[in-house]
Amino acid sequence: MKSALPRLILIVGLLAGVDALQRARGETGTPVALAAGGLLLAALFAGKVATFLHLPRLTGYLLVGVGVGPYALGFIPKEGITGLALISGIAVSLIALSAGTELRLELLQRVGAKVTRMCLLVAMVVFAICLVAVVAVAPWLEFMADMTLGQKVAAAAVISSVLVSFSPTVGIAVVEEMGARGPFTDFLMAFIILGDLVVLVLFAASVSMARAAFGGAFSLSEVMLTISWELFGSVLVGALLGLILLVYLERVGKEVVVFIIGLCFALAEGGGRLHLSPLLMSLAAGGLLANLSEKSAAVLHTAIQRAGLPVFALFFAAAGAGLHLDTVMKVGPYAVLLALLRAGTLYYTSRRFAPNDEPEVKKLLWLGLISQAGVSFGLASIVERTFPEFGAGAATLLIAIITLHELVGPLMVRKALLSAGEATVSADAPRTAAAH
Amino acid sequence: MQALLLFLTVAALSVLASSPLLMRVGRAFGLAQLSASGLLFFVFGVAVGPLAMGVLDAAQVEALRPLIAIGLTVVGVLTGFNVEPRLLRSLPWRLYAAVVTQGATSLVVVAAGLFAVFYLTGALDGMVAALGAAALFGAVASVSSPHVGILGMRSGRLERREGLGLTLVAMLDDLWGLLALMAALALASAVSIPDGFGLLALAALLGLVCGLLLLFLTRAASNEEEVATLLLGAVMLVGGAAAYLRISTLVAGVVCGATLSVLGRQAAASHYKVLAKIERPVYLLLLFLAGPLFHPQTVWVWFVLPLFVVLRFVAKVAGGGLASRVGGGVIPPKTGWALVSQGGLSVCLVIEFLLLVPGPTSQLIFDVALLAALINEVLGARAFAIGFPPPARSMAPPAPEAN
Numbered sequence: 001m002k003s004a005l006p007r008l009i010l011i012v013g014l015l016a017g018v019d020a021l022q023r024a025r026g027e028t029g030t031p032v033a034l035a036a037g038g039l040l041l042a043a044l045f046a047g048k049v050a051t052f053l054h055l056p057r058l059t060g061y062l063l064v065g066v067g068v069g070p071y072a073l074g075f076i077p078k079e080g081i082t083g084l085a086l087i088s089g090i091a092v093s094l095i096a097l098s099a100g101t102e103l104r105l106e107l108l109q110r111v112g113a114k115v116t117r118m119c120l121l122v123a124m125v126v127f128a129i130c131l132v133a134v135v136a137v138a139p140w141l142e143f144m145a146d147m148t149l150g151q152k153v154a155a156a157a158v159i160s161s162v163l164v165s166f167s168p169t170v171g172i173a174v175v176e177e178m179g180a181r182g183p184f185t186d187f188l189m190a191f192i193i194l195g196d197l198v199v200l201v202l203f204a205a206s207v208s209m210a211r212a213a214f215g216g217a218f219s220l221s222e223v224m225l226t227i228s229w230e231l232f233g234s235v236l237v238g239a240l241l242g243l244i245l246l247v248y249l250e251r252v253g254k255e256v257v258v259f260i261i262g263l264c265f266a267l268a269e270g271g272g273r274l275h276l277s278p279l280l281m282s283l284a285a286g287g288l289l290a291n292l293s294e295k296s297a298a299v300l301h302t303a304i305q306r307a308g309l310p311v312f313a314l315f316f317a318a319a320g321a322g323l324h325l326d327t328v329m330k331v332g333p334y335a336v337l338l339a340l341l342r343a344g345t346l347y348y349t350s351r352r353f354a355p356n357d358e359p360e361v362k363k364l365l366w367l368g369l370i371s372q373a374g375v376s377f378g379l380a381s382i383v384e385r386t387f388p389e390f391g392a393g394a395a396t397l398l399i400a401i402i403t404l405h406e407l408v409g410p411l412m413v414r415k416a417l418l419s420a421g422e423a424t425v426s427a428d429a430p431r432t433a434a435a436h
Numbered sequence: 437m438q439a440l441l442l443f444l445t446v447a448a449l450s451v452l453a454s455s456p457l458l459m460r461v462g463r464a465f466g467l468a469q470l471s472a473s474g475l476l477f478f479v480f481g482v483a484v485g486p487l488a489m490g491v492l493d494a495a496q497v498e499a500l501r502p503l504i505a506i507g508l509t510v511v512g513v514l515t516g517f518n519v520e521p522r523l524l525r526s527l528p529w530r531l532y533a534a535v536v537t538q539g540a541t542s543l544v545v546v547a548a549g550l551f552a553v554f555y556l557t558g559a560l561d562g563m564v565a566a567l568g569a570a571a572l573f574g575a576v577a578s579v580s581s582p583h584v585g586i587l588g589m590r591s592g593r594l595e596r597r598e599g600l601g602l603t604l605v606a607m608l609d610d611l612w613g614l615l616a617l618m619a620a621l622a623l624a625s626a627v628s629i630p631d632g633f634g635l636l637a638l639a640a641l642l643g644l645v646c647g648l649l650l651l652f653l654t655r656a657a658s659n660e661e662e663v664a665t666l667l668l669g670a671v672m673l674v675g676g677a678a679a680y681l682r683i684s685t686l687v688a689g690v691v692c693g694a695t696l697s698v699l700g701r702q703a704a705a706s707h708y709k710v711l712a713k714i715e716r717p718v719y720l721l722l723l724f725l726a727g728p729l730f731h732p733q734t735v736w737v738w739f740v741l742p743l744f745v746v747l748r749f750v751a752k753v754a755g756g757g758l759a760s761r762v763g764g765g766v767i768p769p770k771t772g773w774a775l776v777s778q779g780g781l782s783v784c785l786v787i788e789f790l791l792l793v794p795g796p797t798s799q800l801i802f803d804v805a806l807l808a809a810l811i812n813e814v815l816g817a818r819a820f821a822i823g824f825p826p827p828a829r830s831m832a833p834p835a836p837e838a839n
Binding site: 003004007010011014017018021022025027028029030031032033034035036037038040041044045083309310313 | 501502505506638645646652661665668669670672673674679680682
């Protein structure tokens with residue numbers, strides 16, 4: 001702290017100076033490299049300050065991004081953050097690839113059935129409660145006020161399906177940071193990964209129904225095809241890439257970091273274009289690798305540790321800088337209300353549906369499910385693009401809620417892991433790259 | 437998808453360019469130098485750019501600017517690292533005299549020759565434009581690749597003293613190029629000359645502040661990976677800030693590197709080592725990114741190009757001989773034959789000028805200088821082989837590969 005705080009202040013001071021000079025000069029060039037360099041340096045030291053304050057480093061990354069980003073102090077322009085989208089894609093794939101190496105068959109056999117049952121129940125109840133709540137507040141929401149009841153329900157279903165989503169990236173990153181190992185961590189990881197699949201199905205179904213409610217055509221076969229392609233296609237393509245990765249690691253084994261960054265780039269760019277989930281693809285690739293060769297999985301893990309420090313710090317700082325604080329202000333009361341309702345429902349359903357032989361899960365799982373981040377933001381932007389009738393308003397509300405969850409989420413995950421007593425590494429001695 | 441395809445292709449080219457098999461095949465056909473020069477990357481950049489296939493349109497080329505800024509900064513910081521006051525103080529004054537003679541000969545011969553052509557033919561509008569363009573061509577001509585001296589030593593063609601002397605000459609040549617770029621930017625990048633100098637001072641100040649900041653930041657670093665990350669962040673910060681303010685990224689980078697070198701002492705060596713690892717990939721990437729910017733709009737490019745190459749070759753060979761005499765033998769008489777390769781900095785100089793002062797004259801300078809850099813890379817290896825033949829005891833010494 002003693003050494004990190006003055007350094008952080010100096011970096012922020014330099015960014016303020018550059019911003020002042022730019023205003024004085026008037027002429028503007030591209031701000032992307034400035035955003036990348038400024039956020040990376042600031043995030044590294046903000047992470048250290050956060051550690052001193054017993055917060056996750058991730059929170060430090062996020063908060064410093066919020067601070068210097070376009071919606072607070074404005075030292076980093078909005079165009080700079082937009083230009084870092086590629087880094088986000090690579091980071092998500094790296095995190096998921098690393099998490100995939102933990103998905104061993106033995107773990108899936110042990111907790112798979114319990115997690116599946118609980119995840120489905122929790123998701124359904126959260127979805128239903130949120131749907132009722134959104135319909136209830138619809139008269140006060142400008143973008144829903146003039147809709148028919150059927151349309152209100154359809155729009156609420158779309159919004160609620162996004163609210164069900166969890167954040168695998170934040171969850172996995174905090175677990176990695178704290179070196180958490182144990183039955184509770186296994187359950188949490190499996191839950192948020194499976195939750196991602198459930199949300200994809202729920203979201204696709206809700207969107208199709210909403211299309212029909214707003215005058216579009218509804219085709220069940222099309223819905224099924226879309227979902228199947230996204231789920232099974234992602235797993236298949238991911239498994240194929242996992243095999244390629246395995247061959248590379250065993251036969252070539254050189255420049256592993258460069259190869260993995262390239263692979264993650266391909267996953268992020270290609271996945272998006274082919275309507276596949278980069279997260280699922282990376283998980284599948286990592287999972288296959290871990291189950292076929294433990295040695296290669298260890299090499300992969302080490303390489304991600306080496307590559308991860310700059311990528312993760314920059315990813316979360318950029319995510320923080322992109323958080324729309326102005327949107328939170330605009331729809332604040334409704335966003336807070338829905339966020340509290342979601343948290344309450346997660347608390348209740350976790351206690352109600354958790355297996356009786358898992359007392360830690362019963363008590364603490366809901367804390368690990370609060371956070372929302374990249375996947376949720378992605379879904380919100382799809383809503384905005386897909387529904388000209390209400391998409392913009394719905395996205396504003398969703399972004400405000402997700403912003404709140406992204407800021408609070410890492411703290412909750414950390415609290416859950418500490419309370420479960422499964423954090424093996426103290427905050428001062430991070431175990432993996434995500435933790436730096 | 438375009439970005440993905442490009443990335444994969446650049447990655448494939450990187451692998452090919454460093455493949456020993458390809459180098460062996462290339463050598464058999466006398467193409468090794470061409471491949472090592474990075475021509476492949478430049479040609480690929482041109483091919484995907486708006487001029488040829490149009491895979492990258494103007495907007496996408498614009499979106500690649502941050503990468504160019506970072507690349508220029510890396511080159512600048514590495515150049516700045518070469519500023520070692522203790523070493524510079526220890527050099528004999530005769531070497532400085534030789535350097536000045538050699539650099540000035542290239543600058544004057546090329547600038548005067550091209551000025552005469554521009555002025556007499558009216559290729560450029562007005563005497564000032566002709567003078568400015570000729571001066572910048574002269575500056576680009578004076579820069580040489582420092583790698584030839586080192587590789588010559590390693591291959592046994594140069595004695596240690598000769599090799600070091602040559603390397604120092606080439607490194608000090610960079611100063612000529614940078615000074616000329618600074619003068620050109622001061623004259624052309626702002627509404628008035630004082631403003632232009634003000635912007636250069638701002639770039640230098642930015643480099644100084646970032647250098648000092650980086651020194652302070654790395655003092656708290658706990659391991660090598662953290663140092664590398666901090667360096668990466670600082671390079672992006674200094675280059676990004678300069679690009680954002682539309683001032684010289686190269687100058688800011690050089691001052692940042694010089695600050696680290698002068699004040700960093702032992703830490704500077706490890707910082708240099710980290711950045712030196714990415715020097716070659718960055719150069720190749722810059723060549724690729726320069727490709728889409730290549731846009732020969734006039735036939736003058738094809739007329740000026742051979743003239744520039746010939747004038748520079750003559751000036752280097754003659755200037756080297758003159759410099760050897762002025763220096764009293766501190767460098768070999770055939771020094772000029774080893775300085776034909778232009779090196780990466782010359783490419784950076786013209787990229788920087790084109791980005792900060794866009795216009796037809798800058799475009800002409802860019803197009804010619806870039807092509808000339810690639811031709812001189814090939815020519816340089818042949819010239820070196822003629823000027824410094826392999827020692828008799830060695831059966832088949834490897835050819836030096838500049839840059």
